Amino acid sequence: MLKFERWLEVYGPSYLDGLGWTAVVALVAAVAAIAWGTALLAVRLQGGRWGGRAVDAYVQLLRNIPVLVPIYIIYFGFPLIGLVWPAVVCGGLALVLQNGAYISEIFRGAYQAIDHVQFDSAKSIGLSHWHTFRKVTMPQVIVYSLPALGNQVVLLLKDTSLLSAITVAELTMHAKLLTEQTGAAYEAFVVVAVLYLALVGVFEVAFGLAGRAVRWP
Amino acid sequence: MTSWPMFVSTVTLLARGALVSLWLAAASTAAGTVLAVLLMAPAFSRIGLGRSAYRVFVWVVRGTPVLVQALLIFYALPALDLQTGPYIAGVIVLTLYLGALIAEVIRGGVLAIPRPQWDSARSLGLPPIALLRRVVAPLVIRYSLPAYVNVCVMAVKASSVLSIISVWELTFAAREIIERTLAVFSVLGLAAGFYFVMCFGIDRLGRRVEARLALRGFAGGRA
Numbered sequence: 001m002l003k004f005e006r007w008l009e010v011y012g013p014s015y016l017d018g019l020g021w022t023a024v025v026a027l028v029a030a031v032a033a034i035a036w037g038t039a040l041l042a043v044r045l046q047g048g049r050w051g052g053r054a055v056d057a058y059v060q061l062l063r064n065i066p067v068l069v070p071i072y073i074i075y076f077g078f079p080l081i082g083l084v085w086p087a088v089v090c091g092g093l094a095l096v097l098q099n100g101a102y103i104s105e106i107f108r109g110a111y112q113a114i115d116h117v118q119f120d121s122a123k124s125i126g127l128s129h130w131h132t133f134r135k136v137t138m139p140q141v142i143v144y145s146l147p148a149l150g151n152q153v154v155l156l157l158k159d160t161s162l163l164s165a166i167t168v169a170e171l172t173m174h175a176k177l178l179t180e181q182t183g184a185a186y187e188a189f190v191v192v193a194v195l196y197l198a199l200v201g202v203f204e205v206a207f208g209l210a211g212r213a214v215r216w217p
Numbered sequence: 218m219t220s221w222p223m224f225v226s227t228v229t230l231l232a233r234g235a236l237v238s239l240w241l242a243a244a245s246t247a248a249g250t251v252l253a254v255l256l257m258a259p260a261f262s263r264i265g266l267g268r269s270a271y272r273v274f275v276w277v278v279r280g281t282p283v284l285v286q287a288l289l290i291f292y293a294l295p296a297l298d299l300q301t302g303p304y305i306a307g308v309i310v311l312t313l314y315l316g317a318l319i320a321e322v323i324r325g326g327v328l329a330i331p332r333p334q335w336d337s338a339r340s341l342g343l344p345p346i347a348l349l350r351r352v353v354a355p356l357v358i359r360y361s362l363p364a365y366v367n368v369c370v371m372a373v374k375a376s377s378v379l380s381i382i383s384v385w386e387l388t389f390a391a392r393e394i395i396e397r398t399l400a401v402f403s404v405l406g407l408a409a410g411f412y413f414v415m416c417f418g419i420d421r422l423g424r425r426v427e428a429r430l431a432l433r434g435f436a437g438g439r440a
Binding site: 060061063064065066067068069072073076077080154158159160161162164165172175176179185186189190192193196197200201 | 276277280281282283284285286288289292293296370373374375376377378380381388391392395399401402405406408409412413416417420
């Protein structure tokens with residue numbers, strides 16, 4: 001067994017690198033997934049009957065397949081149609097597409113909690129559809145859905161570990177590499193598990209604080 | 218996929234993979250349910266240490282990716298001199314993961330039981346076993362069913378992660394075929410179709426059971 005200082009000196013930078021990638025990918029993908037979920041909600045609300053049906057079909061499809069499938073479809077398939085993207089972009093896109101579907105459902109639930117009198121009021125003061133969506137609907141949707149959104153972002157964060165299957169050098173990948181180098185699998189993955197717990201904790205605290213900051217009386 | 222025989226052999230292989238996925242999900246959901254019921258003892262224990270231990274277990278399992286748990290157990294079992302092979306390791310991984318999720322579902326169901334139910338059961342002087350069997354269990358099953366069905370769907374989806382620790386199931390089969398044929402979209406599209414049928418089917422089946430079990434005045438049933 002190595003002494004802890006020595007261990008930290010030798011393997012610390014590798015874990016830190018992986019942790020950084022995981023955090024950045026999770027953060028960027030979360031922001032993009034929230035944007036995509038918002039777009040899907042907008043289509044559901046304003047896209048007429050066929051827009052609503054298309055969003056329904058999309059959400060049902062993505063909710064009923066494991067993330068690994070879209071990850072592989074994009075990573076292995078896109079180069080065949082001439083789109084050669086870095087693995088992290090392919091994997092990130094898959095995470096955004098799937099989590100966006102879940103988030104649009106969360107948003108839909110929150111939308112239904114808004115009192116419909118507000119939309120009549122918005123119409124009566126002459127707000128356009130777009131303005132109503134931006135100034136009336138979305139601010140409340142975001143506030144109502146913060147707790148569920150926090151859960152979803154934590155799920156997304158954990159799913160970034162699957163990108164190790166397509167060669168992205170995030171936290172889980174680094175643990176795999178260190179395992180192959182040192183043979184100390186068990187230790188490597190315990191450390192990684194602790195780092196994930198810490199990262200999940202950071203996200204949970206952030207969403208908790210956000211929830212407290214925006215709550216209105 | 219350029220020819221008919223190739224299409225047939227692809228679909229056959231994927232169907233076999235789908236069966237393995239379903240089997241893995243079913244076995245670990247069953248074992249996870251047993252684990253979850255056993256976990257209710259510490260979860261509702263009068264001893265604080267029991268409750269804390271339960272909370273820590275759930276927190277660790279829900280706070281780390283399944284893949285990390287899978288790799289940890291996959292590598293740790295041989296280190297403990299347990300030669301199991303990927304299938305057993307896979308079922309153990311999913312059992313622990315689903316067990317923690319189901320435990321939270323059941324705990325939520327128990328907490329949803331209205332107070333008067335407890336009071337009336339007690340006032341009847343029901344012995345503990347009868348209380349659990351006649352009052353608690355029927356209500357918990359009905360309150361927890363929607364969330365439980367969700368976990369069952371998650372079980373099928375989570376089983377795909379086991380392909381990374383070399384468990385041969387649907388996702389693994391799809392990758393295997395892609396490596397030989399390069400027919401990425403059609404093969405993964407078919408695999409997605411198999412997953413969709415399984416997950417959607419479980420969801421629909423769950424809703425039917427919910428409707429069948431609905432009780433007047435309680436979860437799912439109109440008052």
